Amino acid sequence: MRSVTGRELAEATRQIRRADSIRRVSSLIAWLDASSEEQRRMREIVHFFTDRESRDELGLGQIRDAISDGLFPGTSTLLTRARYLLFVPWCFQLAAGKVDPATAADKFERRLIDELRDSDDFAGLLGLQRGTALKTLPSVVYWTTIRAYGVTRDGVASRDEALEWRSDQAVGDDDTATTTSPWSSTLPAMPEGFPTNLTRGFRLTRDEAGWLRDRILERAPGTLMSHLAEQRPDSASSAPWFDEAALRVTGEPTALLHQARAFSTTMHGAALLYNLLLAEEYEAAGFTSVTGAVDDYRAALLSWEEQAAAARIADWRVDELWNWMAGAAHVHVVPRTRRFVDEWAQLVRSQGLRGTADDADARTFIRERERAHKGSGQARLGNRERLALWQGSSGAGALVFRWPQVRRILIDIHDGLESDA
Known part of the structure; x- marks a missing residue:
């Protein structure tokens, strides 16, 4: 049976991006002639396009991002593979000294897309669908992470600074000044022939993986990120x-x-109830593109009640979160958002994690929160025009604080550490 390349997945990916639920994804890739191992890899690719962090329908983004940064500093939901942290500086190194470094770096980054498409490890490829027409290059997506983990030399703040760096530029005081590059002096050497002939795809060598692990240990000590750089997370x-x-x-x-x-x-219950209200209004308005959503969200809320009980959220001390936000995170939570979280947590405790779907106070509370967060003109509830655009889910997923993306990066590093080369 032949191998499936990245190019063959472009059409499947276009459809996956338009899929209105995860349940439809399997049928969208079923037409590809692939082995069971290739099917596994394709489902992994699907994951990168479908498992992004939930949309901020209820205004929780400020808290979500602060917790994400505390657990996994320097990351984002746009990250896909660890080797991009090396691909980007290598592309910039090739562009250094060119007449127009910015144009040269752009060309090298786009050439990577075609090379990686034809490798045997292309899951997470930025540009799998759009090819070299990709608008947001990896250097833009990864720049914050590159800086956070010391891939650049300290003091190099932007992509433009790295691109404009002169080979004779001095760093240090008059007595110790040296000529250098904008990149870490210990950056692993680029593979011979880079950016062509990338047969390894995104697979890190042992030395590359060790270097990235050391950057995490040095730059994010005492975090869950550094802990998992030494202990391999479970891919499932x-x-x-x-x-x-x-x-x-x-x-x-x-x-x-x-x-x-x-x-x-705690807040997942609010998101599920919000979507149940949307589903009920959607059905009552006579819209039919989405079916079965009312039953689905009622079942999801029942399951959430069991999960919430297991997580003992009735005992959650919300004030400890606010203390951490103000102290370690240095984030001042918008008072209206803090009030929403406090009052929802209190409501959940008072109604005892039973019957959330039909609790009148909870329903009114969620309706009022949407209007307060979005304004009456943008709220879906009570707005037939906005409701007609609903596709079955609006921020219904539980917050996992960039876990799918961070887990993939860390697994790449551990795979490299365990490799033979």
Whole structure:
């Protein structure tokens, strides 16, 4: 049976991006002639396009991002593969000294797309669908992470600074000034012939993986990120609090992981109830593109009640989250958002995690929150025109604080550390 290349997945990916639910994804890729191993890899690719962090329908983004940064500093939901942290500086190194470094770096980054498409490890390829017409290049997506983990030399703040760096530019005082590059002096050497002949695709060598691991240990000490750089996460874990390696963390990250789970679980109930209300109004308005959503969200809320009980959210001390936000995170939570979280948590405790779907106070509370967050003109509830655009889910997923993306990056590093080359 022949191998499936990245090029053959372009049409499937276009359809996947338009899919209105995960349940449809399998049928969208079924036409590809592939082995079971290739099917596994394709489903992994699907994951990169469908498992992004939930949309911020209820105005929780400020808290979500602060917790994400605390657990996994320097990351984002746009990350896909660890080797991009090396591909980008290598492209910039090739562009250094050219008449127009910015144009040259752009060309090298786009050439990577075609090379990686034809490799045997292309899951997470930026540009799989659009090819060299990709608008947002990897250097833009990864720049914050590149800086956070010391891939650049300290003091190099932007892509433009790295591109404009002169080979004779001095760093240091008059006595110790040296000529250097904008990149870490220990950056692994680019493969021979780069950016062509990338037969390894995104697979890190042992030396590359060790270097990236060391950057994380040095730049994010005492975080869950650094803990997992040394202990391999489970590729199937759905959230960090369900990952055995993550649960072995000690010290300050333990408390933050507890807060993350409590916040995510508590607020997931609000998101599910919001979507149930949307589903009921959608059905009552006579719209038919989405079917069965009312039953689905009622079932999801019943399941959430069991999960919330297991997570003991009734005992959650919300004030501890606010103390962490103001202290370690240095984030001032918008008062209206803080009030929403406090009052929803209190409502959940008072109604005892039973009958959430039909609780009148909870329903009114969620309706009022949407209007307060979006304004009456943008709210879906009570707005037939906006309701007609609903596709069955609006921020209904539980917050997992960039876990799918971070887990993939860390697994890449551990795979490299365990490789033969």
